[in-house]
Amino acid sequence: MIGQLCYNNSNEFDQAHFIELERYVLKPLPIGTAVFRDMIQGGYLYVDKTRYIYELVRMYKGVYFLSRPRRFGKSLMISTLSEIFQGNRELFKGLWIGQQTDYDWTTYPVIRLNFADEPVQSAASLTEVLTVYLHEIAAYHQVPLDEGPPARQFRELIRQLAERNEEERVVILIDEYDKPILDNLDDLDKAEEIRKVLKGFYGVIKAMDPYIRFVFITGISKFTKVSIFSDLNNLDDLTLQTSMAAALGLTEAEINEHFRAYIDAFAAKEGMTNEAFMDKMRTWYNGFCFAPDGENVYNPFSTLLLFKTERFANHWFETGTPNFLVRLIRNGNSDVERYEALQVVETAFSIYDIRRLSIVPLLFQTGYLTIKDYDKERQLFTLSYPNYEVRNAFLSNVLDVFSNLEQGFSVSYLWQLIDALQKQDLEGFFTILRTLYANIDYDLQLNHEKYYQTIFYLIFKLIGLRIAAEVKTGTGRIDAVIELADHIYLFEFKLNQDATVALDQIKNKAYYQKYHLHGKPITQVGANFNTVTRTITDWQAAVVA
Helix, strand or coil: CHHHHHECCCCCECHHHHHHHHHCCCCCCCCCCCCHHHHHHCCCCCCCCHHHHHHHHCCCCEEEEEECCCCCCHHHHHHHHHHHHCCCHHHHCCCCHHHCCCCCCCCCCEEEEECCCCCCCCHHHHHHHHHHHHHHHHHHHCCCCCCCCHHHHHHHHHHHHHHCCCCCCEEEEEECCCHHHHCCCCCHHHHHHHHHHHHHHHHHHHHCHHHEEEEEEEECCCECCCCCCCCCCCCEECCCCHHHCCCCCECHHHHHHHCHHHHHHHHHHHCCCHHHHHHHHHHHHCCECCCCCCCCEECHHHHHHHHHHCCCCCCCHHHCCCHHHHHHHHHCCCCHHHHHCEEECHHHHCECCHHHCCHHHHHHHCCCCEEEEEECCCCEEEEECCCHHHHHHHHHHHHHHHHCCCCCHHHHHHHHHHHHHHCCCHHHHHHHHHHHHHCCCCCCCCCCHHHHHHHHHHHHHHHHHHHCCCCEECCEECCEEEECCCCEEEEEEEECCCHHHHHHHHHHCCHHHHHHHHCCCEEEEEEEEECCCCEEEEEEEEECC
């Protein structure tokens, strides 16, 4: 086959056929590496993002901050910047920045810190980590470094590197600047002490401004300048800027260009057209938006794992869920239902105080909510889940934390509930629902209605994600609508009342009318949950005539 593609009948090399072959050669996927040099020299599939970097580095001076969720390419961008500022132009042959004639590729000394590399468990261990990093960098550049606090050593390192040459300035690249804080949010006193050390350390950057050519800082959370970067009043925050909206993540155009061979192979294996495959991929992994008028991007990590495993799954979410988020939701009595369409102003994207953490900015910064719309006149952002992967996995995780069941065990109940509905076995359905509640630890069950309402919401929302449920009607909001292939169920739940009250509400508001034209039998179900016995006490059902 290769011979047929590469040579014509006269055994002469056929360039056109070779290009066609090259299209179907699957380049290795860069999973497990965020090192730019390794990706280029190893022939890995690389999506060229250097045009975004060029706009930053071509300026005489820049001090930038960029917040993005984990595994979105922040470390690769830091690695790419490091190679650019070390003047390694040969690595960028054929890439966008390598073709620009107005960038001079001057070599600068680079100070690069990556806080993802070392676990930090206290302010003292952070001080030790910083000291080791600074001494390693000083040894690499062959400059002496005296003992002392990290902030003083950092200042001295910058000065010495810059003064070795009158024209030389220093480049500072800091990856995951906030990880030491985020890793210790379960102990706020410890997190506050770590924040103070980092604040003093980062403050050196502004003080040494005359010696600095370029600064780039990445992280997940976006603490206010007052919290962390109080002295960096020249810090340019790129997080919500349209010009950088697609700098990390993969646009659909980039996927169609660089992953075409993978798409062709995977779609053929699944017996799907390319269009149907892309529709499914779009539903699962697209939808992240990082600016009011920014382009949607796919999660790059999920995209790579999708093509590696040839399986649609919660690839990104399974790499490590920040459990402190769902604990905040549970303990703070947060309204999970609002996350489907949450309206906020821009100031809601920043964290102000470690001791009074707001769940909304954390959910946005960590990637569980994203921008879906922006009202320019009112300056209101509408946030929601980016895609199926995030919505399904996040709600499943929240249900696990609320129920305190073994990870994934609560989700197994969902399939049992679906099976019961498909058999039109409401008695079995409520038996399973009671079993789920019976497995919730007594100490975990909170004495307020919102806790139980959230459990109901999570269960039926997750069922709906699996069978495309609809939950809104023209006459009001019903608790849950489950539409199967051959049946529709309308559910209304009450707390400490009577199932008759719930059923009467469905009938009186005529919720069924919205579904009458679907041509399926409709069953209306009312149920009551008793907060004293902590279970469903009774239920009633009526079929729409």
